[in-house]
Amino acid sequence: MFKLTIHGDDRIAQIEPALYGHFTEHIGGVFYDGIWVGEDSKVPNIRGLRKELIEKLRAIHAPVIRWPGGCFAETYDWRDGIGPRENRPTRINWWRNADGRYEPNVVGTHEFVDFCRLVGAEPYFAANITSLTPLAIRDWMDYCNSPAGTTTLAKEREKNGAREPFGVKYWGVGNETWGGGGNMTGEMYAHEYRKYAVVMENAYPKAQLICSGADHDDWHWANDVLRVLEPSNRIMSGLSLHFYCGSAGDPLAFSEEEWYRQLRQALDVERAIERNWGFVVGYGLERRARLVIDEWGCWHPGGSGPSTHMKEYGIEPAPNNPDGVQNLFEQQSTMRDGIVAAATLNLFNNHAEKIKMATVAQLVNNLHCLFLAGGEHFITTPTYHVFDMMQSHMGGDALRVSGDRGVIAREKTAARGAYAIPNLSASASVKDGVLTVTLANLSVTEAADVRLNLSELTPAAEAEYLTLTASDPHAHNTYEDPEAVKLESRTGPFDGSVTVPAFSAMTVKVRV
Ligand code: AHR
Numbered sequence: 074m075f076k077l078t079i080h081g082d083d084r085i086a087q088i089e090p091a092l093y094g095h096f097t098e099h100i101g102g103v104f105y106d107g108i109w110v111g112e113d114s115k116v117p118n119i120r121g122l123r124k125e126l127i128e129k130l131r132a133i134h135a136p137v138i139r140w141p142g143g144c145f146a147e148t149y150d151w152r153d154g155i156g157p158r159e160n161r162p163t164r165i166n167w168w169r170n171a172d173g174r175y176e177p178n179v180v181g182t183h184e185f186v187d188f189c190r191l192v193g194a195e196p197y198f199a200a201n202i203t204s205l206t207p208l209a210i211r212d213w214m215d216y217c218n219s220p221a222g223t224t225t226l227a228k229e230r231e232k233n234g235a236r237e238p239f240g241v242k243y244w245g246v247g248n249e250t251w252g253g254g255g256n257m258t259g260e261m262y263a264h265e266y267r268k269y270a271v272v273m274e275n276a277y278p279k280a281q282l283i284c285s286g287a288d289h290d291d292w293h294w295a296n297d298v299l300r301v302l303e304p305s306n307r308i309m310s311g312l313s314l315h316f317y318c319g320s321a322g323d324p325l326a327f328s329e330e331e332w333y334r335q336l337r338q339a340l341d342v343e344r345a346i347e348r349n350w351g352f353v354v355g356y357g358l359e360r361r362a363r364l365v366i367d368e369w370g371c372w373h374p375g376g377s378g379p380s381t382h383m384k385e386y387g388i389e390p391a392p393n394n395p396d397g398v399q400n401l402f403e404q405q406s407t408m409r410d411g412i413v414a415a416a417t418l419n420l421f422n423n424h425a426e427k428i429k430m431a432t433v434a435q436l437v438n439n440l441h442c443l444f445l446a447g448g449e450h451f452i453t454t455p456t457y458h459v460f461d462m463m464q465s466h467m468g469g470d471a472l473r474v475s476g477d478r479g480v481i482a483r484e485k486t487a488a489r490g491a492y493a494i495p496n497l498s499a500s501a502s503v504k505d506g507v508l509t510v511t512l513a514n515l516s517v518t519e520a521a522d523v524r525l526n527l528s529e530l531t532p533a534a535e536a537e538y539l540t541l542t543a544s545d546p547h548a549h550n551t552y553e554d555p556e557a558v559k560l561e562s563r564t565g566p567f568d569g570s571v572t573v574p575a576f577s578a579m580t581v582k583v584r585v
Contacts, residue, residue, distance in 0.1 A: 218277065245285065321334035370413070510581045525570075
């Protein structure tokens with residue numbers, strides 16, 4: 074029996090809804106044909122955008138969507154994606170060598186903002202600072218945000234079908250500037266940032282600028298960047314962090330040892346949050362900037378997703394996919410990916426005071442995705458259900474959870490050394506008089522009996538229980554069996570005792 078206390082009088086911070094955000098890039102099958110199917114498609118669509126995907130995102134109240142990359146952003150010229158579609162140029166995609174595709178620019182600023190509006194999400198744009206000038210970025214901001222009828226670019230936007238401004242609030246100043254985004258050192262990037270940001274800051278209305286941050290366990294980057302930025306700290310409202318927890322074994326046929334190793338790798342995000350936050354605080358920026366974890370998730374080897382069977386399913390390859398075989402980085406998602414997502418989101422809740430936004434990579438047909446889609450086929454993954462079951466944390470006050478989470482210790486291996494992970498992952502929040510508690514059982518063999526002690530909170534007699542479970546940790550949804558993994562919901566008496574099945578997650582919602 075694990076005994077956890079939820080401290081009603083120990084509020085961490087408000088959980089920004091944006092912690093439950095998404096990331097989309099022009100790569101593989103994310104846009105063509107994950108999100109965009111075209112207006113003439115037999116796939117139900119709204120102005121060319123896949124209708125079912127929009128509805129599913131509305132159902133989980135997706136708060137923010139990052140675009141257009143990723144590395145793709147670093148050679149993207151926004152001007153290629155405006156105006157009549159038939160006149161838009163086809164370009165080399167940053168990912169061309171790995172992806173074998175060209176970028177047709179069918180989805181550009183207008184289509185993406187339309188997508189966000191249909192979903193009800195805020196757009197978050199990543200600006201290209203590798204190959205566009207500060208002036209070109211200022212123009213994009215002007216095009217997007219200037220009031221109707223004011224500037225020449227606002228009038229051009231109107232001519233292209235959008236009189237009212239798009240109101241894009243969040244702007245990333247580059248992406249992975251230590252790698253695909255310019256291959257810079259921290260100091261170099263910081264000087265570039267100062268230059269771009271001082272121009273971008275003066276765009277109207279004021280934008281929130283996100284500084285390109287560290288990768289995974291690079292502990293130097295934030296220090297190198299913030300040392301140079303600190304004297305001009307007024308122009309940063311977020312410091313990004315990318316945390317991919319890699320892969321452990323085959324995405325579908327992993328062993329028990331690999332299950333735990335994957336979770337170990339995922340839980341390391343907490344160390345990355347603490348270390349990067351330490352630099353933010355160390356430079357005295359914590360009142361202005363919080364962390365933006367704008368790419369996170371498992372990164373399994375490609376080839377496990379359904380696009381490998383495109384032709385068997387009778388799916389026409391996306392028009393710009395000359396190979397027609399496989400979407401780059403597309404991967405299947407099992408219960409393991411779902412539990413990684415639940416444990417990661419629990420950690421985000423528990424560090425709510427440090428995090429402004431987080432966007433999982435990537436939305437559809439890609440890494441750690443919520444959806445897989447091809448032609449008329451469309452399915453949700455276990456990760457989607459985790460976002461669904463945890464959505465009531467969004468905007469809630471995160472509460473401290475203490476107690477015994479247990480320990481699962483693994484043998485020392487030549488490759489990794491000894492490691493331990495907690496048996497349970499947990500977070501709690503309260504919003505509008507409802508307490509939400511999410512528990513993930515990281516054991517792949519044993520159910521977890523949990524006793525929840527509510528301190529300074531008086532619960533109602535009934536609760537809602539949402540459980541994501543399956544008969545096998547490898548369980549996943551397919552086009553043939555789209556509901557092999559789905560959320561179970563029930564209402565029942567609440568006495569503080571719950572049992573979370575092995576390799577499963579549960580959200581309990583009770584009025585307090
Ligand atoms: O998500 C795929 C890629 O991972 C992104 O383009 C890049 O930012 C990261 O390296």
